[in-house]
Each structure stands twice: as C-alpha cells, then as structure tokens.
Amino acid sequence: MLEHMGQQAKQASWQLSVLTSAAKNRALQAIADLLEARSQPILEANALDMADARQSGLSPALLDRLLLTPERLVAIAADVREVCRLTDPVGQVIDGRTLDNGLKLERRRVPLGVVGVIYEARPNVTVDVAALCLKTGNAVILRGGKETYRTNAATVKVIQQALVDCGLPAAAIQAIESPDRALVNELLRLDRYVDMLIPRGGAGLHQLCREQSTIPVITGGIGVCHTYVDQTVAFDSALAVIENAKTQRPSACNSLETLLVHRDIAASFLPALSARMHAAGVTLHADANAIAWLADGPATCVPAEEGDYHDEWLSLDLNVKVVDGHAQAVEHIRLCGTQHSDAILTQSQQAAERFVREVDSSAVYVNASVRFTDGGQFGLGAEVAVSTQKLHARGPMGLEALTTYKWIGYGDFLSRA
Amino acid sequence: MLEHMGQQAKQASWQLSVLTSAAKNRALQAIADLLEARSQPILEANALDMADARQSGLSPALLDRLLLTPERLVAIAADVREVCRLTDPVGQVIDGRTLDNGLKLERRRVPLGVVGVIYEARPNVTVDVAALCLKTGNAVILRGGKETYRTNAATVKVIQQALVDCGLPAAAIQAIESPDRALVNELLRLDRYVDMLIPRGGAGLHQLCREQSTIPVITGGIGVCHTYVDQTVAFDSALAVIENAKTQRPSACNSLETLLVHRDIAASFLPALSARMHAAGVTLHADANAIAWLADGPATCVPAEEGDYHDEWLSLDLNVKVVDGHAQAVEHIRLCGTQHSDAILTQSQQAAERFVREVDSSAVYVNASVRFTDGGQFGLGAEVAVSTQKLHARGPMGLEALTTYKWIGYGDFLSRA
Numbered sequence: 001m002l003e004h005m006g007q008q009a010k011q012a013s014w015q016l017s018v019l020t021s022a023a024k025n026r027a028l029q030a031i032a033d034l035l036e037a038r039s040q041p042i043l044e045a046n047a048l049d050m051a052d053a054r055q056s057g058l059s060p061a062l063l064d065r066l067l068l069t070p071e072r073l074v075a076i077a078a079d080v081r082e083v084c085r086l087t088d089p090v091g092q093v094i095d096g097r098t099l100d101n102g103l104k105l106e107r108r109r110v111p112l113g114v115v116g117v118i119y120e121a122r123p124n125v126t127v128d129v130a131a132l133c134l135k136t137g138n139a140v141i142l143r144g145g146k147e148t149y150r151t152n153a154a155t156v157k158v159i160q161q162a163l164v165d166c167g168l169p170a171a172a173i174q175a176i177e178s179p180d181r182a183l184v185n186e187l188l189r190l191d192r193y194v195d196m197l198i199p200r201g202g203a204g205l206h207q208l209c210r211e212q213s214t215i216p217v218i219t220g221g222i223g224v225c226h227t228y229v230d231q232t233v234a235f236d237s238a239l240a241v242i243e244n245a246k247t248q249r250p251s252a253c254n255s256l257e258t259l260l261v262h263r264d265i266a267a268s269f270l271p272a273l274s275a276r277m278h279a280a281g282v283t284l285h286a287d288a289n290a291i292a293w294l295a296d297g298p299a300t301c302v303p304a305e306e307g308d309y310h311d312e313w314l315s316l317d318l319n320v321k322v323v324d325g326h327a328q329a330v331e332h333i334r335l336c337g338t339q340h341s342d343a344i345l346t347q348s349q350q351a352a353e354r355f356v357r358e359v360d361s362s363a364v365y366v367n368a369s370v371r372f373t374d375g376g377q378f379g380l381g382a383e384v385a386v387s388t389q390k391l392h393a394r395g396p397m398g399l400e401a402l403t404t405y406k407w408i409g410y411g412d413f414l415s416r417a
Numbered sequence: 418m419l420e421h422m423g424q425q426a427k428q429a430s431w432q433l434s435v436l437t438s439a440a441k442n443r444a445l446q447a448i449a450d451l452l453e454a455r456s457q458p459i460l461e462a463n464a465l466d467m468a469d470a471r472q473s474g475l476s477p478a479l480l481d482r483l484l485l486t487p488e489r490l491v492a493i494a495a496d497v498r499e500v501c502r503l504t505d506p507v508g509q510v511i512d513g514r515t516l517d518n519g520l521k522l523e524r525r526r527v528p529l530g531v532v533g534v535i536y537e538a539r540p541n542v543t544v545d546v547a548a549l550c551l552k553t554g555n556a557v558i559l560r561g562g563k564e565t566y567r568t569n570a571a572t573v574k575v576i577q578q579a580l581v582d583c584g585l586p587a588a589a590i591q592a593i594e595s596p597d598r599a600l601v602n603e604l605l606r607l608d609r610y611v612d613m614l615i616p617r618g619g620a621g622l623h624q625l626c627r628e629q630s631t632i633p634v635i636t637g638g639i640g641v642c643h644t645y646v647d648q649t650v651a652f653d654s655a656l657a658v659i660e661n662a663k664t665q666r667p668s669a670c671n672s673l674e675t676l677l678v679h680r681d682i683a684a685s686f687l688p689a690l691s692a693r694m695h696a697a698g699v700t701l702h703a704d705a706n707a708i709a710w711l712a713d714g715p716a717t718c719v720p721a722e723e724g725d726y727h728d729e730w731l732s733l734d735l736n737v738k739v740v741d742g743h744a745q746a747v748e749h750i751r752l753c754g755t756q757h758s759d760a761i762l763t764q765s766q767q768a769a770e771r772f773v774r775e776v777d778s779s780a781v782y783v784n785a786s787v788r789f790t791d792g793g794q795f796g797l798g799a800e801v802a803v804s805t806q807k808l809h810a811r812g813p814m815g816l817e818a819l820t821t822y823k824w825i826g827y828g829d830f831l832s833r834a
Contacts, residue, residue: 014751018774099796103789110777112807191627195807210608210631216808217633237830244832334431345830356825357435360527368828372520377833378824379516390529390612390821391633391809404807407795408773411785413654413762415661416794 002186005141006193008171009114013139016172017111021088023166024135030162031134032080035127038158039073045154046123053147065122066148076127083131086381089400090137104410109403111137113195116187116215120145120201126152130159130173132382136402139172141194143187146179153177188213196392198385218397220362220388223253223340224312225370228329228355231264232347237367238269239276241345245369247280251314253386254341254373258309258319260329266293266322273320274299282316289322309336326351330358337361340388341370362388362395419603422558423610425588426531430556433589434528438505440583441552447579448551449497452544455575456490462571463540470564482539483565493544500548503798506817507554521827526820528554529612533604533632536617537562543569547576547590549801553819556589558611560604563596570594605630613809615802635814637779637805640670640757641729642787645746645772648681649764654784655686656693658762662786664697668731670803671758671790675726675736677746683710683739690737691716699733706739726753743768747775754778757805758787779805779812 016024035042046068053066089109096106115138119125126144133140144152152175160170176183188197191214198218199209206219227245229238245256261269270290274297277284285304286294294301304319309332313319323329333342343365344355352366363373373395375383380398387393393401433441452459463485470483506526513523532555536542543561550557561569569592577587593600605614608631615635616626623636644662646655662673678686687707691714694701702721703711711718721736726749730736740746750759760782761772769783780790790812792800797815804810810818 014775014777017777097796099794101789101794103785103794105795113777214627216806218808234830241830241832248833352827358431360431360434360530361823363824363826365826365828368520368826368831369833371833372518372826372828372831373824374833377516377518377520378522379514389633391635394821395824404811406778407780407790407812409780409782409785409789410769411782411789413651413658414785414789415658416665416786416788416791 006190009139010193012169012171013113016137025084027166028084032077034162035077042154045150049150080131107405114139116141116194116197118143118199123148123151142175149179191215220386222338224338225341226258227343228260230346231262233345238345285319287321290320341373423607426556427610429586429588430530433554442501444583445501449494451579452494459571462567466567497548524822531556531611533558533611533614535560540565540568559592566596608632637803639755641755642758643675644760645677647763648679650762655762702736704738707737758790
C-alpha cells in the first residue's frame with residue numbers, strides 16, 4: 001500500500017519542485033480558506049477521536065492536546081497564512097563562481113523531494129507540517145498519532161481538495177490513515193521514494209527510526225538541558241534565569257533538567273535556590289554534596305538517583321549537582337546531555353568562551369535561559385523540528401532545513417581537462 | 418572491542434575540537450614528515466599484502482591499486498602538506514544577529530566529532546581521510562579493505578606516532594586492524610560514539626550501511642550519469658564532450674553511462690557517434706530505435722537490455738537511447754539515474770534552463786562533461802566523498818562537509834519572555 005503512496009508522492013514532488021513561490025502561496029491561501037469553510041467534517045471527526053480518547057482514559061492534559069475547536073481551527077488557518085509571508089528558500093543561489101577551467105558553477109537551493117513525518121497527538125501538526133513542506137516544494141507523507149487518525153484524515157481530505165482546486169496533485173500531501181503500527185515500519189523502509197524522515201515524538205520513536213529506517217532520519221527533540229552556575233554570578237540574576245528555564249513550560253524539550261553549581265557558592269546559593277524553587281513548586285533532586293545545603297530549605301528535596309541525570313523530567317522536577325569547577329561541569333554535560341541546549345551563568349568572559357568552545361550542543365548559551373531554543377525565537381519564522389543530531393541541520397529547523405542544493409555547471413561544450 | 422575504540426575516539430574528538438588551525442597544521446606536517454622518514458615498515462607491510470593479493474589472483478589493475486612504492490608514499494605525504502594549505506572551516510561564523518528579545522545569536526562551524534570511514538582497496542585513502550579529518554578537528558575510525566589491512570595498520574601506526582610527538586592523542590586516528598567482517602557490522606551500530614559514517618565503495622557496501630547503520634550515513638559514489646543531446650547541437654562540439662565523458666576515466670563514478678539523443682537528429686547524429694566511439698574503442702548498447710542508425714556503423718553495437726540503464730558500466734561501454742524530446746529524456750533520467758551527474762547538450766537557452774530545473778541530481782551540467790563532478794575541479798581543495806543523497810552534503814564533499822554548526826546565544830541574564 002505505501003509503495004503506491006510513495007510513487008505518487010515522488011511524482012507530485014517533481015511537479016511541486018518547479019512551482020513559483022506565488023503559485024505555492026496561492027495554494028497555501030486556498031488551504032487556509034478551505035480549512036475555515038469546511039471545518040465541519042474536521043470537527044466531527046475530532047469529536048469521534050475525542051470520544052474514543054476519553055473512553056481509553058487519557059489524562060485531561062492529553063485530551064486537551066487532541067481537542068480541536070472552531071477557534072483552534074481558525075488559529076491553525078492563520079498559521080498557514082503566516083507561512084505565505086515567509087521567504088521561499090527554493091531557487092536561492094548559495095554561492096557560485098567561474099572556475100579556472102571555464103565552468104560557471106553555482107549551488108542552487110532545491111526542495112528535498114519527499115519528506116516523511118511521524119508524529120504523535122496534536123492535530124495542528126498535520127497542517128503545520130503540510131504547509132511548511134508545500135512552501136518549500138516538497139511532497140509529504142504524514143503519519144499522525146493513532147489517537148487522532150480520524151481528525152488527521154478529515155484534515156488532509158480538505159487540504160487535498162484545496163490543492164486540486166489550485167490545479168496541484170492531491171498526492172503532494174498524503175496521510176497514512178490506518179492506525180496500523182506495521183505501516184510505520186513500512187514507511188521507514190520506503191527509501192526509494194522518501195528523501196528525509198522526521199520523527200516528532202518521544203525517545204522510543206526516535207530509537208525505532210534510528211534502528212529501522214533506511215531513509216536518512218533527523219532525530220532530536222529530546223532535551224536533557226543543563227545550566228552551570230559558576231562562582232562569579234549575582235544570585236538574583238541567576239535565579240531568575242533558572243526559574244524561567246525550569247518552570248515556563250516544563251513539558252517542553254528545551255526546559256532545564258539539571259542545574260550544576262560551583263562548590264564555592266554552594267553554601268550560599270543553594271539555600272536561595274531552595275526558597276525560589278519552593279515558591280515555584282519545583283521538587284529538587286540533589287546529589288550527595290548538594291543535599292547538605294538543600295535538606296533544610298523550604299523546597300521539597302530528595303536524593304538524586306544516577307538515572308535522573310540521563311532522562312527528561314518534563315515536570316516541575318530539577319536535578320541539582322555540586323561540581324568542583326568548569327571541567328567537571330563540562331564533563332557532566334558531555335556524559336549526560338543530549339546535545340540539545342546547555343547554558344552557563346557567569347560574569348567571567350573567559351569562562352563563558354571556554355564553555356562555548358567545549359560544550360558541543362545544538363545551542364549553547366551564556367547568561368540566558370535554555371528555553372530560547374525555538375525556531376520562532378531564533379527568527380526562523382517556523383519550526384519543523386529541533387534536531388539534536390549533527391548532520392544536515394542542528395537545533396531549530398526552519399524552512400531551509402527542508403531544502404538541499406544542487407550544483408549547476410554551465411559550460412561552452414567543455415570537456416574536462 | 419569497538420566500544421573501547423569508540424570511547425577513545427570520542428575523548429580524542431573533544432581535544433581536537435578546541436585545537437587552533439596552527440596546531441592542527443603542525444600535526445599534519447609531522448605526519449607528512451614521518452611518513453617519509455618511516456616508510457620502511459609501511460612498504461614491508463604492503464609487500465606482504467601484495468603477496469597475498471597476487472596469490473588470491475587479483476587482476477593486474479587491482480594489484481596496481483594496492484601497491485605502494487617509495488614514490489607513491491612521497492606523493493601521499495605531499496598531499497598531506499597540501500591539506501595544511503586549505504582554509505580551516507572550524508570556528509567560522511556562518512551568520513549571526515541580535516534578536517528582538519536581546520539575545521546575540523550566531524551560528525559557528527564546529528567539527529562533527531567522530532567520523533567513521535569504510536573503504537576498499539587503495540591504501541592512500543587511509544592517509545587522505547586521516548588528514549582531512551584532523552584538519553577539521555574530527556577523530557576518525559578507519560576500516561580499510563581486507564586486501565591492505567597490514568599496510569593500513571602500519572600506516573596508522575606511523576600517523577599515531579606523529580600525533581603523539583605533537584602532544585595529541587593517538588586515538589584521534591584509529592584503524593580497525595582485523596579483517597573480520599563482523600567488525601563492520603559492529604561499527605555500523607556504534608551510534609553512541611560515531612557521528613557520521615562514510616562508506617566509500619560499491620553499491621553493496623552502501624546498501625549494507627543504509628540497511629544496518631544506526632549512525633547517519635553519507636551514501637554516494639554510484640553514478641549512472643546521463644547526457645541528453647537535443648536537436649539543436651553542433652555535432653562536433655557534442656561528440657567531443659561525449660568522448661571525454663565516456664572515455665577519460667571509464668572506471669570513475671562521474672563517467673557517462675547513458676546517452677539520450679533527440680529523435681530528430683538520430684539519423685544523422687548516431688552514425689557520427691558510431692564513428693567517434695569506434696575510434697575511442699567504445700561498445701554501444703542501443704535501444705530499439707537507436708540500433709537502426711547504429712547497426713551499420715563502425716562501432717560495435719549490441720541491443721541494450723533493460724537492466725543496462727540502471728547500472729554503472731565502469732568500462733568502455735555506453736547505452737544509447739533515442740527519445741521523443743525533453744520530457745522523455747527527463748523521465749528516463751528520473752527513473753534510471755542515481756542523481757549523481759547529468760548533462761544536457763543544447764544551443765537552446767530555454768531547454769538548458771528547463772533541464773536544470775527539472776533534473777534533480779547532485780550536479781547538473783549544460784554543455785559540459787559530467788566528468789567535472791570532482792572536489793578538486795570544483796575548487797573544494799579536497800574531496801572526502803561524492804554524496805548522492807540529499808541530506809547534509811550533496812555532490813563533492815570538501816572540508817565543510819566534515820563540519821556541523823552550533824548556535825551560540827549570548828544574553829545578559831535573559832529569560833525567555
């Protein structure tokens with residue numbers, strides 16, 4: 001079944017790849033308009049998904065993520081119109097020059113071709129990803145979470161109608177509509193047709209893709225993020241950044257999981273931390289050195305277990321570890337981090353530059369919250385995913401990450417010397 | 418066994434990543450000098466490898482590829498000194514700006530970390546790849562062909578001595594010394610330590626890596642390259658380019674395998690082609706339409722079989738197919754090509770631009786030989802591999818392709834709004 005889908009997607013990608021930006025924007029407008037005009041079948045499908053989800057006892061938080069309302073659909077359509085306003089990277093000449101042998105050589109940005117996206121839960125991802133892929137001239141095969149498969153199917157049906165209305169192939173944006181998990185494995189091996197795979201979900205999904213996929217995969221989204229407080233900081237400034245990094249949205253991959261504190265300030269800084277974290281409702285998981293200074297503080301504090309340093313809490317929990325200094329902080333981040341986002345809080349320019357040089361994460365911060373790692377914050381205009389691998393794209397991925405380039409050589413019947 | 422090797426490589430990569438360009442160049446100089454000063458053990462190891470290779474009946478051509486001589490070793494050392502002269506991409510700031518929220522954001526080029534390279538036969542690859550990885554601050558794990566495993570081990574031993582002489586970790590450049598094939602499979606799953614894998618060899622090796630590796634792989638090097646001759650060309654100019662593309666080095670991946678000819682010129686062009694190819698010793702494999710105009714020509718001509726269009730000849734053989742026009746030529750290239758290098762020969766500016774837009778290969782040429790696809794020709798200074806996939810790097814890969822970037826954000830104790 002997916003074989004046919006892949007073929008259709010590849011065919012569609014050839015048509016999309018030569019569209020002008022204006023033509024792609026017209027299609028995006030049409031999609032936004034039709035999502036509003038034909039909201040009824042999407043909302044009805046979502047009501048059925050919600051009923052099933054309630055019955056299977058999903059948490060209220062998760063149910064809220066699945067829910068579509070007329071207002072949310074309007075917001076989703078507005079996001080599509082925002083994508084129109086972004087600059088189309090396709091066709092940009094990256095660099096070029098005339099070689100000594102006479103060949104006029106340039107590198108031009110082109111779409112990837114067919115992108116596969118595997119995601120969980122939130123139905124807005126369906127529209128987001130479809131819009132970003134269309135904007136960059138890529139066909140896309142979507143595989144949403146089983147909890148919203150009816151919603152996704154209804155949404156894609158409306159999107160495909162808008163494509164056809166604009167004279168574009170419906171196969172440009174396809175969804176795998178069955179919740180059958182075997183289809184994920186089939187998708188992972190569709191390398192004849194799919195050029196890049198983006199899993200958006202938990203560690204298990206990323207692991208599955210890394211192990212099973214014959215298609216290049218962008219893995220990421222898992223953030224065991226650190227902040228190292230050295231002995232030179234002003235406590236109030238540091239505590240404000242730490243509170244933001246931990247509490248603004250604990251469920252996000254760019255939230256703080258482990259705080260490393262220089263031992264010279266442990267005795268004074270940790271009690272202040274305890275007070276601040278108590279007020280913010282944060283539970284501390286302290287190592288043997290930190291616990292001495294935290295045990296009597298107002299914040300709940302339990303001993304950290306070794307495994308705590310390697311996993312995301314995604315909740316109001318924070319590991320606290322006392323380190324001997326810079327080298328030990330960097331070593332801890334290398335061993336326990338996921339190369340997502342890590343920060344140093346320091347007044348020392350030298351310490352800051354050393355940290356930036358030695359910590360090899362997608363995003364490294366000096367005196368700023370790790371929460372900044374985000375396509376919107378970075379001015380990319382959109383975010384397809386956050387990559388924590390090193391090939392192709394690193395950190396927040398914008399439209400450019402959905403493109404590749406080709407070398408174009410113009411000669412005058414030139415043979416190679 | 419490889420687990421330990423991976424750990425050591427990762428440790429070494431941290432040391433290499435913070436070296437200055439001057440320090441890396443000093444080490445490269447030391448390697449070049451020591452390869453000349455200590456050539457004896459390398460040549461002795463090569464003599465043993467050659468004796469085995471002769472006994473197992475390898476072809477003279479292959480034996481020549483395995484052979485090291487004092488002169489060849491001097492040339493290899495000279496290549497290492499050339500790498501010193503290349504610009505070090507590490508540390509370059511790709512872009513940067515101050516965001517509205519006050520964060521000073523930049524993207525800085527950094528090494529990938531640990532690179533794994535699996536290659537066949539030629540022992541010069543050992544030194545080439547080691548030098549390029551060192552230049553870019555990457556540690557490397559090398560897995561050479563079993564035919565030269567003694568040569569490779571002796572070479573790496575000399576390289577490691579030079580590293581240690583410069584105060585650098587020997588583990589920066591390691592070779593898997595046993596010819597045991599199971600170790601390749603172990604290397605493919607060393608994703609905890611290895612950041613990128615480059616297979617340099619035949620289609621089977623690339624397939625194995627795509628299927629089995631949990632590490633991001635750069636595949637490429639397989640070139641079913643096309644040239645489309647449309648109805649507007651001057652025959653002499655076209656034939657010169659075709660002869661170069663087919664005959665300059667038939668065993669290279671960037672040589673021509675299939676010629677597509679517009680039917681309007683078939684009757685006159687194909688006899689001229691036959692004469693030219695006969696003189697060059699090329700055997701033609703013609704489709705049903707082409708054979709009518711080639712059967713009576715001087716060049717040997719046999720009917721093409723369907724499989725011929727999908728494989729590299731790597732020899733003085735050329736497929737010839739008559740097409741109805743542009744659309745059919747592009748369709749053939751899409752179905753049979755490997756997205757390596759494809760060319761159009763035409764006097765029409767419009768046809769040229771359409772071809773460039775519609776053919777999605779790593780390198781697309783107008784009126785030039787497909788043989789130009791080469792890091793040296795492209796002015797990259799060096800070539801690690803030729804990628805025919807779309808992620809990370811496409812076409813000839815220079816030093817830049819051995820790097821990634823990190824985002825660095827400088828704040829003034831900034832929290833995310």
